[in-house]
Amino acid sequence: MTGYTEIKDESELRELIDHPSPAVRRKQLDCLDAHARAWISRSPFCLLATADAEGRCDVSPRGDVAGFTHVVDDRALAIPDRPGNRRLDSFRNILDNPHAGLLFMIPGVQETLRVNGRARLIKDAPFMDAMAVRGRRPLLALLLDVEEVYFHCAKAFKRSGLWDVSGWPDRGELPTFGSILKDQLRLDQPAAVLDEHISATEARELY
CATH class of the missing domain: 2.30.110.10 (Electron Transport, Fmn-binding Protein; Chain A)
Structure with a gap:
């Protein structure tokens, strides 16, 4: 460059x-x-x-x-x-x-x-x-x-306003983790199914 x-x-x-x-x-x-x-x-x-x-x-x-x-x-x-x-x-x-x-x-x-x-x-x-x-x-x-x-x-x-709640983005404007994984791993499952699985796994495996 x-x-x-x-x-x-x-x-x-x-x-x-x-x-x-x-x-x-x-x-x-x-x-x-x-x-x-x-x-x-x-x-x-x-x-x-x-x-x-x-x-x-x-x-x-x-x-x-x-x-x-x-x-x-x-x-x-x-x-x-x-x-x-x-x-x-x-x-x-x-x-x-x-x-x-x-x-x-x-x-x-x-x-x-x-x-x-x-x-x-x-x-x-x-x-x-x-x-x-x-x-x-x-x-x-x-x-x-x-x-x-x-x-x-x-x-x-x-500078970032990290803790200023008024500046926090709407989570709905961002892709879900399931959507990201679906695209990056080229998975066949619907993003909603992946999100549900991720949520259940996280709750089960915190400790």
């Missing part, structure tokens, strides 16, 4: 965007303080970022009842694995490359909490039983050894 002016190094980048303020640098911690712990305890949702050994990236959603993330201590946290699509993209990446990032969100709150560190997959730990839901103990959990912790400002959420 032509017509692009590509930035090649950080010096070029800094010609466009100045260095962060000292306060922005200082807000980065190397452990979970009281504010981070309180945030995590109230967060029902986070995004998990990983990359494989060759740098190919993946971002995966993780969610459950607020407080589902277990804070082991000020330098470690654990996220239980719940039933999903069994692709294991994030987990296979972690086996190749342990560096991982988490972005914790709270509905209606425009700030977020970023936690970066080195991840491990564990199948047993003293806190695993406490992660059981409906009598089902998770088969494994992601244990993150914390290296960086910092709160992110609300600008992206303010």
